[in-house]
Amino acid sequence: xxxxxxxxxxxxxxxxxxxxxxxxxxxxxxxxxxxxxxxxxxxxxxxxxxxxxxxxxxxxxxxxxxxxxxxxxxxxxxxxxxxxxxxxxxxxxxxxxxxxxxxxxxxxxxxxxxxxxxxxxxxxxxxxxxxxxxxxxxxxxxxxxxxxxxxxxxxxxxxxxxxxxxxxxxxxxxxxxxxxxxxxxxxxxxxxxxxxxxxxxxxxxxxxxxx
Amino acid sequence: xxxxxxxxxxxxxxxxxxxxxxxxxxxxxxxxxxxxxxxxxxxxxxxxxxxxxxxxxxxxxxxxxxxxxxxxxxxxxxxxxxxxxxxxxxxxxxxxxxxxxxxxxxxxxx
Numbered sequence: 398x399x400x401x402x403x404x405x406x407x408x409x410x411x412x413x414x415x416x417x418x419x420x421x422x423x424x425x426x427x428x429x430x431x432x433x434x435x436x437x438x439x440x441x442x443x444x445x446x447x448x449x450x451x452x453x454x455x456x457x458x459x460x461x462x463x464x465x466x467x468x469x470x471x472x473x474x475x476x477x478x479x480x481x482x483x484x485x486x487x488x489x490x491x492x493x494x495x496x497x498x499x500x501x502x503x504x505x506x507x508x509x510x511x512x513x514x515x516x517x518x519x520x521x522x523x524x525x526x527x528x529x530x531x532x533x534x535x536x537x538x539x540x541x542x543x544x545x546x547x548x549x550x551x552x553x554x555x556x557x558x559x560x561x562x563x564x565x566x567x568x569x570x571x572x573x574x575x576x577x578x579x580x581x582x583x584x585x586x587x588x589x590x591x592x593x594x595x596x597x598x599x600x601x602x603x604x605x606x607x608x
Numbered sequence: 609x610x611x612x613x614x615x616x617x618x619x620x621x622x623x624x625x626x627x628x629x630x631x632x633x634x635x636x637x638x639x640x641x642x643x644x645x646x647x648x649x650x651x652x653x654x655x656x657x658x659x660x661x662x663x664x665x666x667x668x669x670x671x672x673x674x675x676x677x678x679x680x681x682x683x684x685x686x687x688x689x690x691x692x693x694x695x696x697x698x699x700x701x702x703x704x705x706x707x708x709x710x711x712x713x714x715x716x717x718x
Contacts, residue, residue, distance in 0.1 A: 424672070425656050427682030428635035432652075434678065456653025463657035 404437040406430060407446055410453040416543050416595050417460040425456070464544045472538065472545050479534040479549045486530065490522030520579040527583040531590030542598070546591035550584040615667070615700050621646065622658050623697050626668060626687050634673075634684040635659075659687060667693035 406429065418425055429452060437445035465472055494514050498504060504511040531546050538545035557580045564573045615623060625641040626633040639655045642648075662668045669690055672683040689697075 423682050424685035425652055427679035428652050430680050432636050452651055455651035459653035459657040
């Protein structure tokens with residue numbers, strides 16, 4: 398066996414493709430591997446790996462759009478359900494945190510703890526809630542876990558962009574910079590949960606390349 | 609004839625590539641054929657998304673080969689253009705010829 402034939406494509410890139418590709422797209426992964434091996438033996442491992450990453454990132458966009466277009470109404474219904482689930486679930490931890498704060502009068506005895514719970518504590522609870530929403534949407538969207546969850550995350554991303562524009566127009570940029578990282582964390586949590594569900598569901602989806 | 613009977617630009621390129629490759633038309637060769645002839649980088653995801661759409665429209669059909677070890681135990685998906693696909697390509701060619709007819713003077717523009 399030559400060195401070239403042992404070169405494997407980037408594992409994370411392979412995993413990303415398998416997250417977005419449908420079952421029938423296993424041929425797509427085979428094509429990527431075939432071209433990668435050829436390129437690695439002709440031009441070297443680093444050129445082949447850069448090519449693989451470029452192909453992966455560009456292919457994911459096309460797979461996302463084509464998978465959504467393949468079943469637009471059912472996917473959209475799951476996305477809308479996920480949106481309302483988020484709207485229902487998001488205020489609950491906040492209410493619970495303030496109920497605890499009120500009951501034990503934390504702001505009197507441990508003011509620093511109160512500041513943490515009322516600020517980062519609520520934001521952290523939103524990240525956890527986003528993970529739950531991501532899991533629920535992924536479970537409902539069988540074989541389209543990443544498509545439905547990705548569409549939901551994009552919807553929230555768009556809403557945040559609009560809110561950011563309003564804040565900028567009002568000159569309230571401090572609010573923007575304190576909120577944006579947590580919003581970003583919410584979307585990542587949502588997508589991560591969907592990726593876990595997808596990985597658990599699909600025996601073909603794994604970090605180790607089967608090359 | 610509805611507007612859906614017309615091929616989009618990339619769909620047109622894909623069908624032509626499949627026709628050129630004949631029995632050897634699968635993801636890798638279709639992607640490379642378009643890339644080498646149009647000199648633009650094409651992603652394998654775009655090729656498959658378009659081929660799936662063309663198959664849904666009935667312009668191409670596909671079949672799987674046996675899995676091979678060099679592809680990680682995965683099959684190749686071979687494509688061929690259907691009679692409906694060939695009619696669509698011919699329609700496109702006639703439409704483009706009709707649109708281009710009499711426009712030789714355009715060459716004199718910079």
